[in-house]
Amino acid sequence: MQEIHMALEAMKFGGTxxxxxxxxxxxxxxxxxxxxxxxxxxxxxPGPMLELVETYDFSWAELDKQLTGLDQRNYFQRFFRVVMDxxxxxxxxxxxxxxxxxxxxxxxxSRGLWVLxxxxxxxxxxxxxxxxxxxxxxxxxxxxxxxxxxxxxxGGVAQALIATALGLFIAVIALFAFNFFSRRxxxxxxxxxxxxxxxxxxxxxxxxxxEGAHETA
Numbered sequence: 637m638q639e640i641h642m643a644l645e646a647m648k649f650g651g652t653x654x655x656x657x658x659x660x661x662x663x664x665x666x667x668x669x670x671x672x673x674x675x676x677x678x679x680x681x682p683g684p685m686l687e688l689v690e691t692y693d694f695s696w697a698e699l700d701k702q703l704t705g706l707d708q709r710n711y712f713q714r715f716f717r718v719v720m721d722x723x724x725x726x727x728x729x730x731x732x733x734x735x736x737x738x739x740x741x742x743x744x745x746s747r748g749l750w751v752l753x754x755x756x757x758x759x760x761x762x763x764x765x766x767x768x769x770x771x772x773x774x775x776x777x778x779x780x781x782x783x784x785x786x787x788x789x790x791g792g793v794a795q796a797l798i799a800t801a802l803g804l805f806i807a808v809i810a811l812f813a814f815n816f817f818s819r820r821x822x823x824x825x826x827x828x829x830x831x832x833x834x835x836x837x838x839x840x841x842x843x844x845x846x847e848g849a850h851e852t853a
Contacts, residue, residue, distance in 0.1 A: 652766075652769075653762055653763070653765055653766030653769065653799045653803075654766070654798070654799065654802065656762055657759060657762050657763065657766070657799070657802050657803055657806060660755050660758060660759050660762070660806055660810075661806050661809075663751055663755065664751070664752060664755050664806065664809060664810045664813065667748040667749075667751050667752055667813075668752075668813045668817075670748060671748060671749075671813075671817045674745070675817075675820060677707075677709075678707065678709050678710050678711055679710075679711050679712070679745075679824055680710070680712075681712045681827070682702070682706070684702065685699070685702045685703075685706075685712070685716075686831075688702065689716075689831050689834050689835065690831075690834065693838065693841065694838065696720065696723070696838075699716065699720060700720060703716055703717055703720065711741050711744070711745070711824070711828075712828065712831075714737060714741065715734065715737055715738065715741060715828050715831075715832065716831075716835065718733050718734055718736075718737040719733075719734050719832060719835045719836070719839075720835070723835075723839050727836060727839060727840055727843070730836060730839060731836060734832050734835075734836070738825065738828055738829070738832070741824075741825070741828070742821070742825055745821045745824065745825075746821065749814060749817060749818060749821075752810045752811075752813055752814040752817075753814055755806065755807065755810040756807050756810045756811045756814060757807075759803045759804070759806040759807040759810065760803045760804055760807045761803070762799070762803050763799045763800045763801070763802060763803020763804060763807075764799075764800065764803065765799075766798075766799020766800065766802075766803070767797075767799055767800045769799075
């Protein structure tokens with residue numbers, strides 16, 4: 637607690653650049669919390685459903701039952717439902733609809749990532765701007781006759797260092813968050829593509845058996 641209090645006290649000497657930097661910090665926090673909630677709440681695939689889809693010649697009725705029990709905002713539910721609702725149509729049509737849904741899901745999962753990416757770049761630049769203004773303030777207190785206000789010079793240097801440190805700290809946090817959620821998004825989309833292939837293979841197999849039955853008849 638004492639360290640936090642000291643950090644807050646130090647930020648008071650960071651100059652005007654502290655305020656836009658704090659705004660970027662709040663934006664980054666909001667985006668990170670939003671992404672964490674979305675992945676925790678709507679990007680979870682139940683184990684029984686995963687096991688069912690991985691099963692050879694699984695029951696579509698059982699899959700429908702499990703999908704009904706999921707939140708309609710669940711991304712896996714949306715993806716599987718598109719494949720299931722179109723399974724009576726040609727395979728190329730099923731793959732096309734599944735691809736369209738996957739693009740919509742990717743767009744939804746990408747929401748807000750551009751904010752983190754922008755903060756990664758903007759925070760250090762604002763910190764650098766704070767550094768420049770702080771050093772200018774310090775140099776203005778040095779006249780032709782020497783040092784005018786030693787305390788003011790110290791304050792200017794402190795402003796420069798605080799702005800730089802705060803900008804870099806925010807950028808590092810935003811960078812870690814951006815990389816984490818980008819990687820998580822790639823993993824989710826790869827998993828959907830893999831499981832979508834399982835569903836389409838099951839449709840192909842059912843069509844093959846039906847064609848064989850017709851030829852035998």
